[in-house]
Amino acid sequence: MKKTFLTNLLFLLAILLLTGSSASAETTSVCIDCHSGLSGQLGEIPTAEWHTSIHARHRVSCHDCHGGDPTDYVNAMTAERGFIGVPEYAAVPAFCGRCHVGVEEDYRESLHGQVVEFGGPNCVTCHENHAVQVATIDLINEVSCSRCHSYDKPALIKEEISTTEGVLSRLESSVASLYRVGFDIGRLQDDLFSTRNNFRRLFHSVDIEKIRAETAGFDAALEETKATIDELEKTLGRRKIAGGALVLLLILGGCVALLIRRTYEDHK
Ligand code: HEC
Ligand code: HEC
Ligand code: HEC
Ligand code: HEC
Ligand code: HEC
Numbered sequence: 001m002k003k004t005f006l007t008n009l010l011f012l013l014a015i016l017l018l019t020g021s022s023a024s025a026e027t028t029s030v031c032i033d034c035h036s037g038l039s040g041q042l043g044e045i046p047t048a049e050w051h052t053s054i055h056a057r058h059r060v061s062c063h064d065c066h067g068g069d070p071t072d073y074v075n076a077m078t079a080e081r082g083f084i085g086v087p088e089y090a091a092v093p094a095f096c097g098r099c100h101v102g103v104e105e106d107y108r109e110s111l112h113g114q115v116v117e118f119g120g121p122n123c124v125t126c127h128e129n130h131a132v133q134v135a136t137i138d139l140i141n142e143v144s145c146s147r148c149h150s151y152d153k154p155a156l157i158k159e160e161i162s163t164t165e166g167v168l169s170r171l172e173s174s175v176a177s178l179y180r181v182g183f184d185i186g187r188l189q190d191d192l193f194s195t196r197n198n199f200r201r202l203f204h205s206v207d208i209e210k211i212r213a214e215t216a217g218f219d220a221a222l223e224e225t226k227a228t229i230d231e232l233e234k235t236l237g238r239r240k241i242a243g244g245a246l247v248l249l250l251i252l253g254g255c256v257a258l259l260i261r262r263t264y265e266d267h268k
Contacts, residue, residue, distance in 0.1 A: 045130075067082040068081050140203075172192060
């Protein structure tokens with residue numbers, strides 16, 4: 001547990017360090033200015049794909065991955081300004097792992113990580129490079145996984161994590177709706193966020209035994225979160241009943257007032 005906390009902390013620190021130096025990454029980047037005018041693989045493709053990505057939404061821009069200076073047109077891509085360019089195939093995990101510390105750790109220990117020099121998949125094989133989207137278990141599918149081996153084991157892994165994944169998604173939408181009606185969900189959301197991140201990195205081990213063993217622990221943590229949510233939803237239910245009763249009383253009061261006024265006016 002301590003180890004995962006530490007890696008989460010490292011992840012946050014890495015992001016702060018790597019993105020902090022460029023406050024308004026998206027709007028003032030000379031990388032985007034110049035590259036969006038270049039054609040094909042050098043320009044319009046990476047730029048357009050990046051615009052659709054989760055990284056763009058979180059302001060992780062060209063220079064956050066490739067290095068360089070996004071404010072200096074002339075020296076943008078010089079080594080002095082930290083430009084690292086395009087990583088070799090086997091260097092991609094370290095390239096992405098500067099920010100995704102925990103995921104890289106699980107990946108390194110996996111069969112995939114161990115054989116990355118001999119045809120094992122790197123991060124980009126499964127997530128793409130510029131069009132990276134929110135990760136879901138839909139990334140585990142026959143088309144993608146059977147590029148290199150049979151789909152038997154992937155199918156087992158997908159089945160194993162899909163139940164927990166379903167619970168996780170339902171709880172996330174419950175928390176979102178509690179937030180919308182004004183509940184203080186701070187701790188609840190933190191707990192869920194951390195469970196979610198730790199659970200979704202587990203896949204990278206591609207080790208069915210490990211996944212089976214650890215999924216049980218995640219199910220227990222989610223059970224606890226669910227109990228807290230149920231409690232809050234009950235309070236919400238009571239609030240609704242109380243609110244409903246109040247409205248009823250107000251309507252009743254209004255009718256009585258109208259009746260009194262009518263009787264009074266009739267008597268005039
Ligand atoms: C003035 C225009 C211009 C600016 C500004 C610019 N680039 Fe480039 N970039 C190019 C051109 C042209 C190439 C292809 C020729 C080359 O590699 O020098 C290129 C190549 C690249 C490549 C591929 C290199 C390779 O080895 O294949 C990457 C990655 C890249 N740029 C990222 C960036 C980033 C990140 C920034 C901002 C920090 C940036 N560029 C700023 C014009 C620009
Ligand atoms: C999330 C990290 C990330 C971001 C953000 C990113 N790139 Fe890349 N880019 C990569 C990786 C990784 C590769 C190596 C290609 C591969 O392995 O598929 C690459 C490759 C490239 C190449 C070489 C041509 C190619 O497609 O292989 C260019 C040019 C490039 N990127 C430009 C850009 C520009 C311009 C931006 C900003 C609009 C950008 N990149 C943003 C990760 C990133
Ligand atoms: C400069 C830091 C940085 C680098 C480098 C980086 N990312 Fe990200 N990545 C982020 C941030 C910030 C988010 C959005 C917050 C989150 O979801 O964790 C994100 C989100 C993601 C997500 C979606 C996670 C989710 O919640 O579903 C994936 C997948 C991902 N990145 C893959 C990659 C890959 C693959 C690379 C390398 C090509 C890469 N990242 C490089 C910072 C980075
Ligand atoms: C670029 C090729 C490549 C892709 C794509 C790929 N794998 Fe693999 N995978 C390998 C290699 C290489 C090995 C190690 C040797 C072997 O078992 O074939 C491996 C091993 C595995 C193992 C361990 C098998 C065992 O014997 O224990 C699992 C599980 C696995 N991959 C799951 C997946 C899943 C799930 C996907 C799709 C999301 C996927 N792989 C996509 C190349 C790939
Ligand atoms: C074999 C395919 C595969 C490879 C290789 C792979 N991923 Fe993933 N990744 C996935 C799948 C599938 C998920 C979603 C798992 C889930 O929903 O439980 C995921 C989830 C993620 C997430 C979301 C985790 C979270 O905490 O929400 C991030 C970030 C990520 N991957 C980054 C990476 C990085 C960085 C690498 C390389 C070091 C990498 N992935 C390598 C398939 C892959």
